[in-house]
Amino acid sequence: xxxxxxxxxxxxxxxxxxxxxxxxxxxxxxxxxxxxxxxxxxxxxxxxxxxxxxxxxxxxxxxxxxxxxxxxxxxxxxxxxxxxxxxxxxxxxxxxxxxxxxxxxxxxxxxxxxxxxxxxxxxxxxxxxxxxxxxxxxxxxxxxxxxxxxxxxxxxxxxxxxxxxxxxxxxxxxxxxxxxxxxxxxxxxxxxxxxxxxxxxxxxxxxxxxxxxxxxx
Amino acid sequence: xxxxxxxxxxxxxxxxxxxxxxxxxxxxxxxxxxxxxxxxxxxxxxxxxxxxxxxxxxxxxxxxxxxxxxxxxxxxxxxxxxxxxxxxxxxxxxxxxxxxxxxxxxxxxxxxxxxxxxxxxxxxxxxxxxxxxxxxxxxxxxxxxxxxxxxxxxxxxxxxxxxxxxxxxxxxxxxxxxxxxxxxxxxxxxxxxxxxxxxxxxxxxxxxxxxxxxxxx
DNA sequence: AGAAAATCTTGAACAAGTTCAATGAGTTTT
DNA sequence: AAAACTCATTGAACTTGTTCAAGATTTTCT
Numbered sequence: 001x002x003x004x005x006x007x008x009x010x011x012x013x014x015x016x017x018x019x020x021x022x023x024x025x026x027x028x029x030x031x032x033x034x035x036x037x038x039x040x041x042x043x044x045x046x047x048x049x050x051x052x053x054x055x056x057x058x059x060x061x062x063x064x065x066x067x068x069x070x071x072x073x074x075x076x077x078x079x080x081x082x083x084x085x086x087x088x089x090x091x092x093x094x095x096x097x098x099x100x101x102x103x104x105x106x107x108x109x110x111x112x113x114x115x116x117x118x119x120x121x122x123x124x125x126x127x128x129x130x131x132x133x134x135x136x137x138x139x140x141x142x143x144x145x146x147x148x149x150x151x152x153x154x155x156x157x158x159x160x161x162x163x164x165x166x167x168x169x170x171x172x173x174x175x176x177x178x179x180x181x182x183x184x185x186x187x188x189x190x191x192x193x194x195x196x197x198x199x200x201x202x203x204x205x206x207x208x209x210x211x212x213x214x215x216x217x
Numbered sequence: 218x219x220x221x222x223x224x225x226x227x228x229x230x231x232x233x234x235x236x237x238x239x240x241x242x243x244x245x246x247x248x249x250x251x252x253x254x255x256x257x258x259x260x261x262x263x264x265x266x267x268x269x270x271x272x273x274x275x276x277x278x279x280x281x282x283x284x285x286x287x288x289x290x291x292x293x294x295x296x297x298x299x300x301x302x303x304x305x306x307x308x309x310x311x312x313x314x315x316x317x318x319x320x321x322x323x324x325x326x327x328x329x330x331x332x333x334x335x336x337x338x339x340x341x342x343x344x345x346x347x348x349x350x351x352x353x354x355x356x357x358x359x360x361x362x363x364x365x366x367x368x369x370x371x372x373x374x375x376x377x378x379x380x381x382x383x384x385x386x387x388x389x390x391x392x393x394x395x396x397x398x399x400x401x402x403x404x405x406x407x408x409x410x411x412x413x414x415x416x417x418x419x420x421x422x423x424x425x426x427x428x429x430x431x432x433x434x
Numbered sequence: 435a436g437a438a439a440a441t442c443t444t445g446a447a448c449a450a451g452t453t454c455a456a457t458g459a460g461t462t463t464t
Numbered sequence: 465a466a467a468a469c470t471c472a473t474t475g476a477a478c479t480t481g482t483t484c485a486a487g488a489t490t491t492t493c494t
Contacts (some may be wrong), residue, residue: 046473086387093386095379108376117383131303144361151368158371159325162312162380166334169310169387169418170303173451206451208473390481409441423481425443441490449482455475462469 022165024053028101029129031075036149039083048136054128056080062104062120062128069109069116072132080127080189081195082118091166094199095125097187121189173202174210241270246291246317248345253366260360267352273297279321280337286326288347295343296407297321299335300415314340314404320370339407350393379398390419391427 017106026048033039033047039057047102052071056062064081065085074079074096082093082104095118100212109116109131131139139146167176188196193211194204204208243265250256250264269288273279273295280286282302290297292315299321300311312335314322326333327350348356356363370373385394395419398405405413409430419427 084383084387091387091388093383095386107372107379110319111268111372122331140365144364145359147364148357151364154371154375155324155328156360158374158378161382162324164382165312165378165385166301167312168382169312170301170306170308186313194471204450204472204476205453209451212473333484411441420482422444422483423440429443435494437492437494439490441493443487443488444486445484447483450480452479454475457473459472460471461472461486462467464465464467 011022024129025076025127026051026129028076032074032101033146033149037145039045039145041115043145047146050131051129052108052131056122056126056128060121060122061089062122063106063116063118064110065117065119066115068113069106069118072103072105072110072197073120074129075102075104076127076129076132078128079123079124079190080126082106082120083198084118085119086148088105089120092119092198093140094195097191097199099187117146123195125126168201173200173206174213176200176202177207177210178214182210231318241346242293242344243268243346245293249291249318250363250366253369256360258360260362263359264356267345267348267356269348271345271347273339275339277339277344278336279339279345280323280326280333280335282334282336283332286323286333286335289320289322289327289350289353290337291346291348292319293344293346295345296340296342296404297337298340298412299323299337301334302323303338308419309336309352309415312403312411314408314416318405340344340412359415385418389421391430393417393419394424394427395431396425404411 011194029051030039030044030048032042036142038191039047054073058127077100080098081094082096085092096104099178104120106116106118106120106176108114109118112131138148140150159189167179180196180200193207197204197207198200243434247261247265247269250261255300256264268291272299279290279297292318297315298311298314299315300309302309313321319366321337323333323337325331326335353367357367384396394413397413397417410424414421414424417424
């Protein structure tokens with residue numbers, strides 16, 4: 001509300017409105033690709049032509065469990081959570097936070113065209129770029145060099161998951177939280193504590209007690 | 218001992234000796250590749266020429282933590298464990314079991330040429346095929362189609378790790394063990410219980426108590 | 435075959451983490 | 465400005481899983 005009033009008075013901040021008329025910023029996603037492979041402008045143009053821009057408001061879903069995950073989604077701006085709902089214990093468990101520069105999807109659902117186990121939901125208003133399975137396959141057929149980028153991306157994710165598994169096995173709740181503070185300092189004040197607790201695998205109450213103990217020093 | 222005596226009497230079972238003179242069986246690793254991409258005999262020959270055959274006896278190490286992981290290793294026969302040693306609590310934590318048809322390595326160490334966090338050790342006598350980083354890169358340069366196979370392999374591993382993380386977050390020790398019984402029935406009587414406990418993230422004693430409870434039904 | 439090592443079990447005391455319930459602060463919505 | 469959410473905190477009772485120690489069994493080595 002406030003913001004709209006403001007833009008009506010000062011047209012310059014229309015840029016900040018991020019309306020549908022704004023030009024889409026492809027730099028981050030091209031940087032993501034060029035981080036691993038060299039591509040020509042032509043190849044970049046083709047890649048970009050396969051992407052769909054999408055906005056998502058806080059609390060909206062990008063994917064609901066049991067739906068098929070039709071897209072791999074790159075985050076230009078905002079923050080998503082991937083999580084799993086445990087119906088036995090009526091609880092959510094966050095598997096990953098995905099922020100600027102990251103990719104979100106239920107990989108198994110995406111590649112096997114089967115119902116997803118994950119939900120993906122916006123924790124903030126988001127700007128996203130999506131590519132569907134057929135387009136991705138077409139990209140890889142047309143310019144096989146993209147396979148390399150795609151492969152290295154999965155290697156990185158594999159490394160991240162392995163590190164997570166090790167920490168969950170080796171560390172207690174307190175140490176996992178301290179590690180989170182070190183590894184994701186930018187997320188600590190961006191994401192509600194109880195969601196961090198869910199990611200760490202402890203209850204919101206217990207995380208609060210952990211913080212209390214740490215603060216007493 | 219017993220077996221050697223036997224072979225001396227009946228030469229036919231020399232086949233079972235698996236001596237260094239036996240022909241190496243490349244079928245499993247070629248099946249692993251052909252599961253994802255079509256390759257010609259020429260390509261297969263080239264691929265195979267990059268591989269080194271290696272035998273490992275039970276309890277021998279394929280990789281020690283802090284060494285650089287120089288190879289990705291395919292298991293023809295036998296069983297490996299990848300594990301992490303937590304020096305704080307003087308405890309090992311198994312991240313993965315790798316058996317026939319699987320690949321073992323410390324991925325981050327391998328691709329970044331940095332000290333590994335994982336140990337890899339034989340739980341049984343093993344027959345392995347190894348490829349080093351330079352050879353893998355050469356393979357991918359020479360026949361880029363192998364990127365696809367490599368990429369899909371990592372996708373599969375990613376899916377496996379994600380599933381593991383979800384289960385570790387959502388399930389208690391008992392349920393994790395029951396899930397293990399379902400998912401890896403062939404491993405249950407092949408791997409010592411305390412190692413399974415380590416993989417599941419519970420103490421050996423507690424797993425024993427879990428089994429006691431389950432047996433009483 | 436006998437010794438040594440690895441494996442599995444059981445119990446008792448303890449520690450880590452959960453659940454439930456109540457409270458208060460901070461945000462959004464109306 | 466009030467109402468309704470969301471979020472964080474705290475304490476008490478409870479559950480899950482660990483640690484330590486001892487004993488029994490099985491496997492491996494010589």
